[in-house]
Amino acid sequence: MNAAPALRLREAVSPRPNCAIHFIPEAYEGDKRLVVGRQSAGAGFLDALVEHGGVDKLYCLTDRPQIYDAFRERVALGERTLPSEWITPFDGDLLEEAGCVFMPGPVISEGAWMRRYIGERRYSVCGITHSVATERVIRSIRDFMVSPTQPWDALICTSLSARQAIEHIFETWGEYLASRGFTVGKTPVQFPIIPLGVHLDRFTRTEARIAAGKELRAKLMLEPDDILVLNFGRLDYRSKSHPVPLFRALEIASRHMRKGRMHLAMVGQFNDPLNEHEFRAARQLFCPSVPVHWIDGADPQTARDSWFAADMFVSLPDNVQESFGLTPVEAMAASLPCIVSDWNGYKETVVDGETGFRIPTIMAPSGAGIELADDHARSVFDHFTLISFTAQCTAVDIDACAEAIARLATDGELRQRMGQTGRKRTEALYDWRSIIAQYQDLWADLGALRRSARTVGGRDPSRQTVHPDYPDLFTMFGGHSSQPLELAMIATVVDPDPEYTLRQMRTLRMNTVARPIMLDDFEIDRIVKRLGEAPESVATLLSGLPEANRARGMRSLMWLCKFGIISLSTLQHDESPPA
Incomplete structure (x- = not known):
C-alpha cells in the first residue's frame, strides 16, 4: 500500500x-x-x-x-x-x-x-x-x-x-x-x-459542568465516597460490546472497595426490547452487588452531565465492526481515566499506564472463521449474525479489567493524574482544530x-466508455449486423419525396424515440436536402459537423437509412467517389 x-x-x-x-x-x-x-x-x-x-x-x-x-x-x-x-x-x-x-x-x-x-x-x-x-x-x-x-x-x-x-x-x-x-x-x-x-470545549470541566455532574450524582443517590464507573455508547451486544465481561469485572472489583460503594452508569440506547432485556438480565446475574443506572443516551442533557459525574470511563468493545472508537477520546477530553480493551483504535488513543489501562484481548486464530465466512457468503446468516459470532469468540481479560477498575477506584490521586494526562493528550492529538x-x-x-502524478488507466473517449460495465452496444454487438457504417460509404436519397416522408415519420412517437440522441430536426433536414442535390460520402457529411456532434451525425444517418429515406452503400472498385 x-x-x-x-x-x-x-x-x-x-x-x-x-x-x-x-x-x-x-x-x-x-x-x-x-x-x-x-x-x-x-x-x-x-x-x-x-x-x-x-x-x-x-x-x-x-x-x-x-x-x-x-x-x-x-x-x-x-x-x-x-x-x-x-x-x-x-x-x-x-x-x-x-x-x-x-x-x-x-x-x-x-x-x-x-x-x-x-x-x-x-x-x-x-x-x-x-x-x-x-x-x-x-x-x-x-x-x-x-x-x-x-x-x-x-x-x-x-x-x-x-x-x-x-x-x-x-x-x-x-x-x-x-x-x-x-x-x-x-x-x-x-x-x-x-x-x-473531538470538540474540546464541549468536554472542558467548567464550574457549571462540575456542578451539573454533582447534581446527577445526587439524583443517582451516590454518597461522597462512592465511585461511579461510566460506560458510554450504543448498547448492542451484537455489533458493539458484550456486557458480561464488564459486569463480571465490576462485581469482582467492587469487593476491593475499602469505603464507599461502586456504581455503574450505562449511558446509551438499546436497539430493540430484546437487547435491553438481555442487558438487564445479564446485570442481575453477573453484577448483583453493583447498582447500575440506565441512562437514555437520547436525553442529551443527562448524557452530557454523565461525563462530569463519573470517576472513570470503562469500554470493552469486542466487535470487529469497530475501527476507531471515539468515546475514549471523549472521556480523556473530559479528564476521565480510561479502562478499555486492547482493541482496534483504542490501542492508539489510550496510553496504557498513563491515560488509563488497556486490557488484553484474545481472539480465535486465523482460519477459524473460514467456515463462517463461507456460510455468510451463501446467506446462511446475515452480516450482524456473523460479527456477533466472531465477537463470541473474542475474549477480554476479566481479571485484568477488575484489577484495573479496583486500582483506580481506590486511588484518587491516580485517577486525577491519569485524567489530566488524558486531557493533555486530547489537546495535543485529537482536537478537531488540528484534525481538520x-x-x-x-x-x-x-x-x-x-x-x-501520472494518470493511472486514463480513458480515451473516442473509443472507450466511462465504465466497462456500460459498453458501447454498437461495438459490443457489432457482430450482429452484416456490416457497420463506414466513413467511405456513400449516402444517397432514395425516397421520391423525402420532405413529405420525414413529416409523416415524425407524427409517430415510435419513429422518434431516439430523437434525444440525434441531430436536431433542422440539421437532419439540411443533410437530406444536401443529399438530394448529390450523393456524398459519410466522411464528407460528418466533416461538416462540429466534432462533438459527429457521433450524433452517424446515428442520424442510420435513422434516415432505417426508414428508407436514404441508402448507404459501399463503393465498388470500378466506381469513383462523388465529387
Whole structure:
C-alpha cells in the first residue's frame, strides 16, 4: 500500500484547502436517536470544518435540491455561518473549484467512476473508514484495484488496525487474481492515518459542568465516597460490546472497595426490547452487588452531565465492526481515566499506564472463521449474525479489567493524574482544530499530485466508455449486423419525396424515440436536402459537423437509412467517389 503523504499543520491562512461535501443527511446526524459512531464522527467533522476550517464557503454535492436545503439547515446550527454553494455530480467547473470531494465513508470507488465522466484530473476523491467489515465496504475497497482511482485520491484510515484490515482485503484479492493468472498492480490510492477528533470545549470541566455532574450524582443517590464507573455508547451486544465481561469485572472489583460503594452508569440506547432485556438480565446475574443506572443516551442533557459525574470511563468493545472508537477520546477530553480493551483504535488513543489501562484481548486464530465466512457468503446468516459470532469468540481479560477498575477506584490521586494526562493528550492529538488542519493538508497534497502524478488507466473517449460495465452496444454487438457504417460509404436519397416522408415519420412517437440522441430536426433536414442535390460520402457529411456532434451525425444517418429515406452503400472498385 502507498505511504501516506506527509502531513503538516498549516498556518491560518484564508481561504484554506476546501472540499465539496457529498451530503447524505443521515451520515452527519450526531444527535439522532440510535446514533452510531460514524454519524457522531460525521457531525464532528462537519462542525469542525465550519468552525475551524478557515474556508470562505461550503460546497454541497448532491443531485437533489431538497438535500441541499437540508445541508444549509444543518450547517446553520453552529455559532458560525458560512455561505454555501450547491454542486451537482457532473458540474465539472465547480467540482474543480472545490478541488476535492469528501465522502462520509470508504466507498470512494463509486466517486471515482462518476469523476471519469468529466475528467480524472478535475478533482480528488477522499473518503474515511468507519466499519470495514460489511460486504458492501469490502467490495468497494476491492474495487480500488480496478476502478479509476488515482494517486490524488485518498481513503483516510482512522487507525492502524483499520488500515491493516484494508491491507488484508487487497492481499486476499491479489492472491485470488494471481491464481487466475491475472497480474494487478497496487492501487494508487493514498491511505493516511488521521484519527477522529473531538470538540474540546464541549468536554472542558467548567464550574457549571462540575456542578451539573454533582447534581446527577445526587439524583443517582451516590454518597461522597462512592465511585461511579461510566460506560458510554450504543448498547448492542451484537455489533458493539458484550456486557458480561464488564459486569463480571465490576462485581469482582467492587469487593476491593475499602469505603464507599461502586456504581455503574450505562449511558446509551438499546436497539430493540430484546437487547435491553438481555442487558438487564445479564446485570442481575453477573453484577448483583453493583447498582447500575440506565441512562437514555437520547436525553442529551443527562448524557452530557454523565461525563462530569463519573470517576472513570470503562469500554470493552469486542466487535470487529469497530475501527476507531471515539468515546475514549471523549472521556480523556473530559479528564476521565480510561479502562478499555486492547482493541482496534483504542490501542492508539489510550496510553496504557498513563491515560488509563488497556486490557488484553484474545481472539480465535486465523482460519477459524473460514467456515463462517463461507456460510455468510451463501446467506446462511446475515452480516450482524456473523460479527456477533466472531465477537463470541473474542475474549477480554476479566481479571485484568477488575484489577484495573479496583486500582483506580481506590486511588484518587491516580485517577486525577491519569485524567489530566488524558486531557493533555486530547489537546495535543485529537482536537478537531488540528484534525481538520490535517485533512486540509491532505487535500492540498492531493491537489499537488493532481498536477504532477501520472494518470493511472486514463480513458480515451473516442473509443472507450466511462465504465466497462456500460459498453458501447454498437461495438459490443457489432457482430450482429452484416456490416457497420463506414466513413467511405456513400449516402444517397432514395425516397421520391423525402420532405413529405420525414413529416409523416415524425407524427409517430415510435419513429422518434431516439430523437434525444440525434441531430436536431433542422440539421437532419439540411443533410437530406444536401443529399438530394448529390450523393456524398459519410466522411464528407460528418466533416461538416462540429466534432462533438459527429457521433450524433452517424446515428442520424442510420435513422434516415432505417426508414428508407436514404441508402448507404459501399463503393465498388470500378466506381469513383462523388465529387
